[in-house]
Amino acid sequence: MTDAVVVGAGLAGSLASVYLARRGFHVRVLERREDPRTPGVRESGRSFNLGMSQRAAVALREIGLFDALAPATVPMRGRVVHLADGSLRFQAYGTEEDQVLHSVLRHDLNVALIDEAEKQGVEFRWGHKVTAVDREGPSVTTVSPQGMVEHGADLVIGADGAFSAVRAQLARGARTTLHQEFLEWGYKELLIPVGEDGRPRTELRALHVWPGDDGLIVAHPNVDGSLTATVFLPFEGPGGFAGLDTHSRVRDFFARVFPDTLTLVPDLVEQFLARDVASLVTIRTEPWHVPAGDRRGTVLLGDAAHAVYPFFGQGMNAAFEDCSVLDRCLAAHPHDLPGALAAFEKARRPHTDVLAELSKRNFVELRDKVRSPLFLARKKADLVLHRAFPRSWVPLYTLITHTTVPYGEALARARRQDRLLGSVTAALTGAALAGLARRSRRRRSARQVG
């Protein structure tokens, strides 16, 4: 039996442990935090909700957990854009019935995965923080209230998030590529509670976006009718987190930039001032895997391998897809673990590199373009073409969110479409300009006549 040690019982780690257990591995998960099922943790923790799209859904179906999760999720059929004048605009995600996102509490999803893993025989050690990794073993050392323990294994998986200790340990004295960038914007969460009548205060079955140069809000629905909003703002400056430090400054800012939020969140100012600001990081690194001899090895996955900005809502989706791809690579190389890890990195890294770039780009798009008429026109043309040619014309957002086409191929395809769309738009604009010119000629001649 192959021994696996998974570091981190977050979303990637707990799902990976399920896949490995199903494959017959003996799996131990080491997690720094306490068991999230401990009474009181759900209420006190910094749990937020996530948009689950096609990639995560496919992985959850593979392990047979998707349907069981349905009661814990809210389907989202499109985007509600909140404009600065208080008006709303609805953008449907796509044309098909299954083009929906599912909003789920990170906490609930995590607990479901941990329960499933335990059913499959996975052993969890809570309160165990990994402090060292021996890449040659491989083995990891944990520190817990019970003391220091070394855990040897055939396979070590580093699923310990964006600030991965496993990644840092593997990099010691190695020629590791690391690109780490923080966004100059951070975020805080706000709860949009249910209304006094017990009903949602706004459309529940949608993702809500407040775009803007000065700030950006995204909100996902919860099963209880509330929504969780994430407010993204610059760290610095008077309209940034640093400057918004008094009751009146916060109130004035939201009244000016996001007027309807003050009605949606009656205690907005109190919530805002009470919360800590969190930062956003992009991590690209290489290599993800390190063989140990010809039968063992260590590999990173999830945010430990590729943290991305959350503006495409793909971090967890990509992490789940990692688990599914790794599982397939293990199946394809049953007696060659290092070969499986190499195949996994080769198959996967180019695509998550693309995702990192797309997630950066989408920050700009969400801030600016969702409101720009040209952007909306292009987006509309994109959707019109998609409706006319549902199979051969698929917008990038749809490819990323509602399919499992690898990210890199999705981008390549969208680029080809974009070039065509550019010609189409240019042609349309040309026609419009010609029309404009005709009209103005007519008007001029009319004036000359009159």
Next chain:
Amino acid sequence: MTDAVVVGAGLAGSLASVYLARRGFHVRVLERREDPRTPGVRESGRSFNLGMSQRAAVALREIGLFDALAPATVPMRGRVVHLADGSLRFQAYGTEEDQVLHSVLRHDLNVALIDEAEKQGVEFRWGHKVTAVDREGPSVTTVSPQGMVEHGADLVIGADGAFSAVRAQLARGARTTLHQEFLEWGYKELLIPVGEDGRPRTELRALHVWPGDDGLIVAHPNVDGSLTATVFLPFEGPGGFAGLDTHSRVRDFFARVFPDTLTLVPDLVEQFLARDVASLVTIRTEPWHVPAGDRRGTVLLGDAAHAVYPFFGQGMNAAFEDCSVLDRCLAAHPHDLPGALAAFEKARRPHTDVLAELSKRNFVELRDKVRSPLFLARKKADLVLHRAFPRSWVPLYTLITHTTVPYGEALARARRQDRLLGSVTAALTGAALAGLARRSRRRRSARQVG
């Protein structure tokens, strides 16, 4: 009096300490290694030689050390290219008398700077390794055989090289950008000894280059008539360091790829097998400086702030220019240390970012293009134009190496020239093709006639 602590007594740290002392600061330098002036260190250490160009020369002139160093340097007036067929080609650096590089042993340069610093009252603590930095103090903690000591200061300078402990400490819990990349090629050094007749075995007053896809050698002259060659090869593969592990493999490889080196270095195989392979890293990071209150702060410079591949021979030159720019910023903000550090980073970082890119590009150029006829033609056109218009047309290499035009401006200017040169080359190529067509038409009609 302002207290400064400089971490690292390498090239950047020792020069920075001289500038600070001249400015009236009280300076303490903390260095992990032992005093390089200790008898025996020069002979045993991994000291190699460096090409000193205009930027380093200007800084050394500012502190009045350039002329005193002359006996320790060898001027290089151009490049000798060693081709695979054993033939040599000379490329002069430029047109002016002062367009020379100076080859100097890192060790000798370092000792000269340390001597000068001590003359100016700088205190050096050898065998003191910095293990922690308190950015709020600022202060640094050293570990030495005498125990642990905390050193507080108004100004802390991290000049502790590419794997800077100061940089890592400043990044803890901060939103630090870090780009770290290793080249897939490493290097070993070889000594080309003086000939048996006591004379240099090859042209001494030049930089020597052996270009190639399979490997690359660069050699600088030493004052004793020997040269130090740096052999760059891929880490992996049969023709890489990993594969070149036996006497016969090394001999066969050099005989095939760099035939004349076996004559220049009689004990090449023994030297090659005895040396460790070293790696090459590019580091870009941000921020370089962290203020502490409104009167103190910490700043990085030299390789700690911007390690670059050595293919433009600018790492130390850039480090020296840093020291000079920092000195000017301190002069411009005499009562505002954080302001001076901010001005330094703002003035300097964009240019060293450009240098990092240029140094990557030059790796490709040295490997391939030095031999390509098109490259040589362009280079020749570049030099011809430079000779005709010495002030208004200056090739990129010349701008980087023989002037102190900031790197970013040098690149912008070279790009403008390159566009022109492209048209010129295109025109020339067009003319050549037209000539070719004419000739072939003539030949064809001749045939038809005959």
